[in-house]
Amino acid sequence: MRISDVARHAGVSPSTVSYVLSGKRTISAATRARVLKSIEVLGYQPHAGARALASNRANVIALVLPLRPGIHVPVAMQFAVSVVTSARDREHDVLLLTQAEGEGGLRRVAGTSMVDGIIVMDVELNDARVPTLRTLGHPSVLIGVPADSHGLTCVDLDFDAAGRICVAHLAHLGHREVALIGQPPSVYRRRTGFAERTIAGFEDEARERGVRPLVVPCEAAPAQVAAAVGALLRDHPGVSGIVVHNEPAVAPLLDALRAAGRDVPGDVSVVAIGPDELATESVPPLTSVTLPTEEMGGRAVALLMDKLADADTPEITLIQPRLVPRASTAARPALP
Amino acid sequence: MRISDVARHAGVSPSTVSYVLSGKRTISAATRARVLKSIEVLGYQPHAGARALASNRANVIALVLPLRPGIHVPVAMQFAVSVVTSARDREHDVLLLTQAEGEGGLRRVAGTSMVDGIIVMDVELNDARVPTLRTLGHPSVLIGVPADSHGLTCVDLDFDAAGRICVAHLAHLGHREVALIGQPPSVYRRRTGFAERTIAGFEDEARERGVRPLVVPCEAAPAQVAAAVGALLRDHPGVSGIVVHNEPAVAPLLDALRAAGRDVPGDVSVVAIGPDELATESVPPLTSVTLPTEEMGGRAVALLMDKLADADTPEITLIQPRLVPRASTAARPALP
DNA sequence: CACGTTCGTCGAAGCGCTTCGATCGCGTCG
DNA sequence: CGACGCGATCGAAGCGCTTCGACGAACGTG
Known part of the structure; x- marks a missing residue:
């Protein structure tokens, strides 16, 4: 089943069929209808490889999955799904690369023209792949x-603003001492933008508002969260507001507070930074700054398509964070 | 940079270069070396589309991601990663399809020759995609x-055997009444093989050993797990062994037992069915039946490659479950 | 009314690779 | 010693599509 079969069936030339399909030249309504009919009747599907060869466009983009320790898998998956969905909406498919393939993988898929562009997730501040992407000659978009x-x-989400907005919210409620339960130390060690920027925003806003900030990197395992919370409550009894920027630590954190006899939000207010489900499915539902995975994935794809169309794109697109108040934050309790 | 450039540089014909690359004809060691050198010097990478067109092989396989409610995302991700890794080991790439694309997506990627074969995860007993796969004319492998x-x-993992082996282990330790904390009701409603087969094995083995079985489908939310455990302990005080076949419910289950004052394994023994990390990261580490995601993904790819090579493959490959004893199971406590 | 446009369509030339059959030496066997 | 076989290599014909230039017809326009 080839394009020439369709052409014969419709009584036109192959090029006409091609133009009907691509819309790159005007075709009379009557001819177009006839061709489309034939395509449908014959169940024609163009050969992707032939297309890619002739048009120099594979209609495929690569997505590099992040899989290092510390990555919250459901969030990564949400990104992946939103990228695939957005790509499909624009007639593109998605080729999956793992982190493990590294820069060689990027060079391979670009060099062989398997893909037209690349989306890289979980970019570090000093990411080894960045120089490669620069020299690749293929368009790419980074998330991070x-x-x-x-x-x-x-x-990226504007994590600096996210850190600020959390502190601002707590300060507004009267809290004078706030803690940030952050990512595991390994995440800071490999210098990840979203982690550092959140801290920066958190601390800057606190300073500007005369609030005392405290940053506590934290492993996600329940026992370690419990230990961190225990230490926090003991050593810093004045802390009445907590920001959590560590998805899997959220549930253990709430457990630990409960175990310590602290009511949320009666004694301690908690703000999370993460996907909405995380916040809404907690007990109580958490005031949170949304991590808009769908918007970010969609935006990344849109930017990549712009680059494929030779439009120029902004270097950095920061999505402004929104804080949604729920049941986990309240005014600071009166001092005893 | 094309194959003819390499040919010229090496002083041979393009076909010779092609044969060096594919190994489909014998090439003298000297010539091969010269060609390989040229390839390296020039940094030649063959055009994937041209290759696909001429050879009728894209060297890409499709992977359909499962994304319905009830799916444990980290497990799905493990499958995906193991499929990508195994495919890469065999010179293939992986195209990502979402469940949402459905059967149309399968027809599209197969019909356009984008992919050579398809791997479908999370197959239901009455999966709508199965008839499509049968008529597709492209090789496919189902996980499930x-x-x-x-x-x-x-x-698939032999879930019937997995259910049996758990009961056998508990029976061996003297437990006379055992419960299965299963998947959420919605999973049974859509008739999922792994869920039903585990129950079947669980009940059959119990019957054969004269043990009383009890099946409790269960949502994974902590509150619901707690409620289910509460009801279980109240209405069936004789239950001293629990099998959990629901990843996200494991932690809440252990919490609920602790909250109810039951020691694991002192008062209640617990066996999990799931990935190893789930078992080793719990407190206490759980006796478990491994869900060998890597082996399953690798096997699926291997079978697909066999089909691509026209070998015939067994209809069903069941991987035998292994139970690893850890710290969560012990002999039934003496009756008071 | 002749001429220039525009519109719709066609034909042919690739895109870069694989693969089949043919060719060319050269060693070997009868 | 000629025919034969075999290993190594080449040339050319596609694979199925896109796209460029060309062409005829229809349509204004001066």
Whole structure:
């Protein structure tokens, strides 16, 4: 079943069928209808490889999955799904690469023209893949912002603003001492933008508002969260507001507070940074700053398509965080 | 940079270069070396589309991600990663399809020759995609076994045996009444093989050993797990052994037992069915039946490659479960 | 009314690779 | 010693599509 079969069936030339399909030249309504009919009747599907060869476009983009320790898998999956969905909406498919394939993988899929562009998730501040992406000659979009974003296209939540907005919310409620339960130390060690920027925003806003900030990196395992919370309550009894930027630590954190006899939000207010489900499915539902995975994935794809169409794109696209108040934050309790 | 450039540089014909690359004809060691050198020097990478067109092989397989409610995302991700890794080991890439694309997506990627074969995860007993796969004319491998597996190739853990082995282990330790904390009701409602087969094995083995079985489908939310455990302990005080076949319910289950003052394994023994990390990261580490995601993914890819090479493959490949004793099971406590 | 446009369509030339049959030496066997 | 076989290599014909230039017809326009 080839394009020439369709052409014969419709009584036109193969090129006409091609133009009907691509819309790159005007075709009379009557002819178009006839061709489309034939395509439907014959169940014609163009050969992807032939297309890619002739048009120099594979209609496929690559997505690099992040799989290092510390990554919250459901969030990564949400990104992946939103990228696939957005790509499909634009007639593109998605080729999956693992982190393990590394820069060689990027060079391979780009060099063989398997893909037209690349989306890289979980970009570190000093990401080894960035130089490769720069020299690749294939368009790419990063989710996350490296230290030097020159010549790149990056999408991210504005984590600095996210950190700030959390502190602002707590300060507004009267809290004078706030803690940030952060990512595991390993995440800071490999210098991840979203982690550092959240801290920066958290601390800056606290300073500006005369609030005392405290940053506590934290492993996600329940026991370690419990230990961290125990230490926090003991050593810093004045802390009445907590920001959590560590998805899997959220449930253990709430457990630990409960176990310590602290009511949320009666004694302690908690703000989470993470996907909505995380916040709504907790008990109590958490005031949170949304991690808009769908919007970010969609935006990344949109930017990549712009680059494929030779439009120029902003170097950095920061999505503004929104804080949704729920049941986990309240005014600071009066001092005893 | 094309194959003819390499040919010129090495002083041979393009076909010779092609044969060096594919190994489909014998090439003298000297020539091969010269060609390989040229390839390296020039940094030649063959054009994937041209290759696919000429050879009728894309060297890509499709993977359909499961994303329905009730799916444990980290497990799905483990499968995906193991499929990608195994595929890469065999010179293939992986195209990601979402469940949402449905059967149309399967027809599209097969019909356009984007992929050479398809791996479908999370197959239901009456999966709507099965008839499509049968008529597709493209090889496919299912992870999971549908009710009618005629003419298909399926890989799965032997969940019936998994259910049995758990009961056998508990019975061996002297437990006379055992409960299965199962999947959420919605999973049974859509008739999922792994869920039903585990129950079947669980009940059959119990019957054969004269043990009283009890099956409790269970939502994974902590509150619901707690409620289910509460009811279980109240209405069936004789239950001293619990099998959990529901990853996200494991932690809440242990919490609920602790809250009810039951020691594990002192008062109640617990066996989990799931990935190893789930078992080793719990407190106490759980006796468990491993869900060998890596082996299953690898096997699925291997079977698909066999089909691509026209070898015939068994309809059903069941992987035998292994029970690893850890700290959560012990002999039944003496009756008071 | 002749000429220039525009519109719709066609034909042919690739895109870069694989593969089949043919060719060319060269060693070997009868 | 000629025919034969075999290993190594080449040339050319596609694979199925897109796209460019060309062409005829229809349609204004001066």
